[in-house]
Amino acid sequence: EDKVVQSPLSLVVHEGDTVTLNCSYEVTNFRSLLWYKQEKKAPTFLFMLTSSGIEKKSGRLSSILDKKELFSILNITATQTGDSAIYLCASYNNNDMRFGAGTRLTVKP
Amino acid sequence: NAGVTQTPKFQVLKTGQSMTLQCAQDMNHNSMYWYRQDPGMGLRLIYYSASEGTTDKGEVPNGYNVSRLNKREFSLRLESAAPSQTSVYFCASWRGAYEKLFFGSGTQLSVL
Numbered sequence: 001e002d003k004v005v006q007s008p009l010s011l012v013v014h015e016g017d018t019v020t021l022n023c024s025y026e027v028t029n030f031r032s033l034l035w036y037k038q039e040k041k042a043p044t045f046l047f048m049l050t051s052s053g054i055e056k057k058s059g060r061l062s063s064i065l066d067k068k069e070l071f072s073i074l075n076i077t078a079t080q081t082g083d084s085a086i087y088l089c090a091s092y093n094n095n096d097m098r099f100g101a102g103t104r105l106t107v108k109p
Numbered sequence: 110n111a112g113v114t115q116t117p118k119f120q121v122l123k124t125g126q127s128m129t130l131q132c133a134q135d136m137n138h139n140s141m142y143w144y145r146q147d148p149g150m151g152l153r154l155i156y157y158s159a160s161e162g163t164t165d166k167g168e169v170p171n172g173y174n175v176s177r178l179n180k181r182e183f184s185l186r187l188e189s190a191a192p193s194q195t196s197v198y199f200c201a202s203w204r205g206a207y208e209k210l211f212f213g214s215g216t217q218l219s220v221l
Contacts, residue, residue: 009149034209042199042212043152088151090210095159096167097142097203097210099152 002027004091006100014108017079021103023089024071031092033072035063038086038102046074046087079107111135115200115213122190122220130185130216132200140203141183142167142210143175145196152199158183190220 007022025033032050036043047056049065049072056063060079065072076083086102113134122128134141139160144152154167158177172194174186183202187194200213 006151036210042214043210045209048209090152095165096154096157097201098154098168099144101149101151 002091002093002098004089004098004100006087006089006103008103009101010104010106012106012108013079015080017107018075018077019079019105021074021076021087021089021105022071023073023100025089025091026070027091027093027098029094030067031094033065034090034092034097035072035074036088036090038088039084043088076105079105081107081109083107113200113202113211113213115198115216117216118214119217120219122187122218124191124220126190127186127188128190129187130198130200130218131182132184132202132213133182134202134211135181136202136204136211137180138202138204138211139180140205141177142201142203143173143183143185144199144201145169145194146199146215147196155185155198192220194218195220 004025034048035046047063052067060077063074084107086104088102090097090099116131142157143155146152153169156175158164161180176184198216201210
């Protein structure tokens, strides 16, 4: 059965720290992996990754995919309190989009 | 451009009652999805519709039915609500591979 596993499930850091969030997947007919940030309501899109080894960056956030080892990481540098959220990864396999349980990140001042 | 419109935003039901959650998108997307989100469980796929006229079960379909009324609308029905269906429900639509999901604003459902 297809599955997406995120770790850690929760993380508490202080402002200025760098964090790495992990996402591993076992998905048949894998096509792409997506990262979302969820604060109070619906998830908002961060990145889509389809090719191994190509880093996607947006400000202090970056992400990379390893299709051989079946995982992706999301890095956040110089964290701010506004980065506090649930970070979700999802895999697309030609039919549906499956999500992991999410990592709850708390950034303390 | 409204995107994905989901109604209602909040609903309280008694055990055994039925209700339909409505979802409509105006982006001409082929694929639409219904997810539920429980604390610590991420988003779990209930049903999806890859195109108008087709629907398929996701990870947690029991207790739900769906209708893809046309390309715009995808509704989720609870025939006999149970407390285990207390959750936040999200509808999403998608153009297809290599595109991002667009989410509705969610429905907070409580079943007493």
